[in-house]
Amino acid sequence: MSELSYQDTLPGGKHWSFTLRRGTQLRLTDVEGGANVGMAFYNPANLLERYNAPDTLKCQHTFKLTRGNCLYSDMGRIFCSITEDSVGWHDTVCGNTTKDMVAKRWGVKTYQAARNEWFLNGHDSFLVEGGKYGLGRRDLVANVNWFSKVATKEDGTMVFDPNNSPAGSSVTLRFEMDTLVLLHTCPHPLNPSPDYPKKPVTYQISQAAPVVEDDFCRNFRPENRRGFENNRLYTLFG
């Protein structure tokens, strides 16, 4: 990793957002193991361009996200590439916890009773962070759930793997265009833990090395080479 520009740790069950410039990288670290980071991406210059999980999956013929995969917008461009991954499987189809779901599974902890130890949920977290940029419920997308694995059985039944991400696991994203990043550290919606899991996540921002011709992500699939070409055209025109 190149020289670190910024490092911070988000406690579990919180939300935040920032804009990352093309050519920066973001490393997420699951400090204690079993963390979940809900994340959604938008183009800050045109908020109508947003992360598209179906396009990301079908373009790369995959159901899981790992090193080599690129995260596509609905406009055929790449927000970011997964350049490093110690985990091997990240979910992008299960969405978020909701207020009702949290109350049913883990009980209610209100701000009035618990102050900032209250139980937040992923759905409301995206509404709050997105709202800061003029985004609302119309703009919600299928988000990524970093560090969480949900596999499927033959009949399509979804199975959550509680041991997917040991302490110290990390994933690194290299941003291929300027990107608004919304994130939360609320639990994965299929996490069966008896207690509300509050898992901290460290995030580090640094300068990425230039994308070279034999770059792993760019050559991971023939589709990704075309995605990178779309990014090149986007930069060319503005």
Add this chain to the structure above:
Amino acid sequence: MLKESNLAAAQASYRAIVPAGDYWLHEVKKGQTFRIVDVEGNQAADTLFYNARDPHERYSATDTIRAQGNVYLGVGADLMSQDGNVMLTIVADTVGRHDTLGGACATESNTVRYALEKKTMHACRDSYVLALAEHDHWGLSKRDISHNINFFMNVPITPEGGLTFADGVSGPGKYVEMVARMDVLVLISNCPQLNNPCNAYNPTPIEVLVWEVP
């Protein structure tokens, strides 16, 4: 699970053929039954739903699959909104499995999937955008085009995390039927995709039928 309907087409209060590559936008009232027929087989009906009384509430693929704990749609599936409400329920199905993870085709994603030179070929997302622009009294736009259902499409996911577009499990005359749990606006793009083997490179018409509240 396969389950046939006991409703007769002759009793439907509405019937229409949607040619391949066209869109269909229609309000289905709460309690009405709505059917889509794969007339010639192996077609994909890319479908979105909106709450007709509050159109910014719309179908959500993530909420739907999470609520049922299964990635495929079939009989008994409650189709959920992003606000956590049931919009429709699938009550009959002679296909067995429908996709909601593959999304719709778009000219831009076609450049990535197939070739940069294919960017001017007709795509579902263009039909969606045109439909919403031609009916802008609903207050909907590209913002509201979320991840859709691909009725009749077979997108198997492997236990190892692979995803493929397989030959359809649908066939001529097969159908899927659902009951509206709220007044819903139905937006279908009858997929014009010419690059995908899922429709044998030959998009074909679908039929839509609506029955009144029994």
